Amino acid sequence: MKWTEQQIPRQDGRVAVVTGANTGLGFETARLLAERGASVVLAVRDMERGKLAAARINGDVSVRELDLTSLESVRAAAAGLRATYPRIDLLINNAGVMYTPRQTTRDGFEMQFGTNHLGHFALTGLVLDLLLPVPGSRVVTVSSVGHRIRAAIHFDDLQWQRSYGRVAAYGQSKLANLMFTYELQRRLAAHGTTVAVAAHPGISNTELTRNSPAVVRRPLTWLAPLVTQPAATGALPTLRAATDPSVLGGQYYGPDGPGEARGYPRLVTSSPDSYDVSVQQRLWVVSEDLTGVRFPVGRAAVAA
Template sequence: MAKWTTADIPDQTGRTAVITGANTGLGFEMAAALAAKGAHVVLAVRNLDKGKAAADRIISMAPNATVALQQLDLGSLAGIRAAAAEIKSAYPRIDLLINNAGVMYTSKQTTSDGFELQFGTNHLGHFALTGLLLDALLPVPDSRVVTVSSIGHRIRAGIHFDDLNLEHDYDRVAAYGQSKLSNILFTYELQRRLAAAGESTIAVAAHPGNSATELGRHLSAVAEVVAMRLLSQSAAMGALPTLRAATDPETAGGQYYGPRGLGGGRGYPALASSSKQSHDPELARRLWEVSEELTGVTYSID
């Protein structure tokens, strides 16, 4: 398809979609597009005031939209467990989980559980949330887990099993790369396990290319202008690969979508290729096991 857009999203009436980080940027665009197509969208956000503003904005754009708020702090395992319990109580059947929220290039910080902030939020938080919600996804035919990665999974990226929190040599670019590589390894391993269990639920990954969002707030002023403005596309365009992964009837488990332009930085969504590392099943299996140990979350399909 030459130019896949939100006009190509099939009718979403009757579907429930949970989107993390849905109050701003890419997540907001995803939520607005799905709500406009009839989905009941749950905005899983850390700040409820900002979430309420986002919900009001979506309804102003699509008066018939149905949206709900759910507080979620991906930097707290206790908070994730509480949020997952509330979501499953309200929505025992979930059609779509979009793991979108994230942080990028932060200074050396930790989550409330002591994990390096980018690895803890971007990967471990979503690993835990997905595992806790999986029982609500499995009974739904063709349900999907879509996890948002980044071009950054190729940049100074590796899984540092001897120092996952990068306590001894912190580098914010390497930390981001590790977290985004983890997102793709997680997706591919989740898909392998779902397929082995004979489930119809699929796991898919996507990346937004270079998109103008608040993720650049931890860059220097000059770098933020260059990377997030001069070289970027809009958040609405950046959301398209994830929306296609989430809704295209032709999407298959284990696929990876991104902008089709040069280097994957800009353009309409198409199938993309991820790094050689991301396709290493042994690396993915080891990361899965470590993630289970660190979060205390095990998956029902295992």
């Protein structure tokens, strides 16, 4: 059976925080969760666009400012969530940038690594104790097929200061999303309530490609109807990871079509590099040092 939005269970009484929810995959994720009864927080950088998005959603929706390029903003957003909600059931780390020219965040991190990985790492650590007591709570982080393309964790030049390739930098950030998920799940396993899951949308028709080089963007524009899928379909792997009762911690969901480019969500596997436990743990320590955020879950023992 194809897993569609019809399989999303009722979400009444649950609180879901979705980053980057004013457009594209995040908007569709937030919309469907709200329609199923969840109280959804649109965590967005642009409050005006967030309010316009909220007005298009039927259900209990609020908007909160979150700029993942600023650790100050991340801390402020986390503090606001903590002051407003006694619990969070779903944290969906969806927001991201792709193929940006060489830029840095306000804290001096390379833009793609800082936004896609470090911003979400910090946010998760700052609100995780609101999820830990909640049975069935989940942290869902959105990765990409790009985690396979020229992707490695460049500990000797994480911020791409010596040389910069926008495709490789994006690949690093999306590989980091997966490694974060797998290491987080190991740390959560001892608690028995919250789980960490990853998903990817395949090749979806969203604004994410706006920074792609012209040599990539123009063919995508012409071929979009043939090679991409609508954002509503691209959001389904995230929604399955967030709501399917059969999902287990540490799993990864993506489209079931050829190359995982299009289709309905199913359990998939990530690249061999993404399962390297020693690199996952080293990345975790580096991420804690860079963000100054410590998680309320300790390092798990790893079987020999």
